[in-house]
Amino acid sequence: MKIDINSDVGEGVGNEKELLPLISSCNIACGGHAGDENSIREVIKIAKKNKVLIGAHPSYPDKVNFGRKTIVLSKEILIQSLQKQLQLFFSVANQENVTVHHIKAHGALYNDCAVNIDVAHAFLEAIIPFSNTLKLYVPYNSILAQEAVKKGISVAYEAFLDRNYNDDGSLVSRTQENALIENPQEVLRHLLCMLEEGKIKTVHNKLINCSSDTFCIHGDTVSALKILMYLHNELPNYNIQINP
Numbered sequence: 001m002k003i004d005i006n007s008d009v010g011e012g013v014g015n016e017k018e019l020l021p022l023i024s025s026c027n028i029a030c031g032g033h034a035g036d037e038n039s040i041r042e043v044i045k046i047a048k049k050n051k052v053l054i055g056a057h058p059s060y061p062d063k064v065n066f067g068r069k070t071i072v073l074s075k076e077i078l079i080q081s082l083q084k085q086l087q088l089f090f091s092v093a094n095q096e097n098v099t100v101h102h103i104k105a106h107g108a109l110y111n112d113c114a115v116n117i118d119v120a121h122a123f124l125e126a127i128i129p130f131s132n133t134l135k136l137y138v139p140y141n142s143i144l145a146q147e148a149v150k151k152g153i154s155v156a157y158e159a160f161l162d163r164n165y166n167d168d169g170s171l172v173s174r175t176q177e178n179a180l181i182e183n184p185q186e187v188l189r190h191l192l193c194m195l196e197e198g199k200i201k202t203v204h205n206k207l208i209n210c211s212s213d214t215f216c217i218h219g220d221t222v223s224a225l226k227i228l229m230y231l232h233n234e235l236p237n238y239n240i241q242i243n244p
């Protein structure tokens with residue numbers, strides 16, 4: 001079995017040279033919550049060298065809160081901000097002669113798009129000029145996924161390996177102590193449950209349905225490198241390869 005593991009990068013952590021050889025797709029910050037033209041270019045070059053699929057990672061325009069708080073904006077201003085981020089990203093990608101594989105919303109925008117139809121519609125309207133040949137990374141069974149499919153946008157369902165889930169399928173808030181999964185063995189158990197049973201085990205040990213085309217480990221998770229190195233060593237024992 002081949003699986004795609006993605007990671008959010010270009011966010012100022014500076015671990016891309018170590019991280020990207022261990023993953024198969026990446027989501028590069030476009031200047032909304034982090035990043036600028038220089039960081040986009042640098043990470044694209046590292047991704048290209050390691051044959052990692054390249055994606056844009058737009059967000060609410062909020063570097064102060066790292067894009068992890070909901071920002072109430074008019075539809076027009078949100079679309080304008082997202083398109084500005086994507087225009088910058090695609091401009092650099094074109095200059096570096098790379099193909100953009102996907103788009104994935106970041107942080108609070110990702111979570112809001114999953115449950116708020118107005119935010120989801122604004123996001124989709126913003127990305128449509130860029131999305132003809134791309135995939136959109138989305139939460140399974142989310143409003144964003146449903147609306148994207150209606151608009152003919154190709155989606156890839158995403159699950160998070162380093163995050164705990166609530167019983168309703170939402171992510172445990174980062175304000176909670178148990179939001180993150182940082183133990184590599186626990187991450188592997190999380191992954192195997194998704195692959196072998198098509199289920200996610202929630203924080204209350206409930207099993208909920210999932211469909212997963214790509215799996216995320218956040219680049220700013222403290223133990224990200226430790227987790228990925230462990231998975232590279234262990235997954236062959238289960239006949240699983242990290243390769244999209």
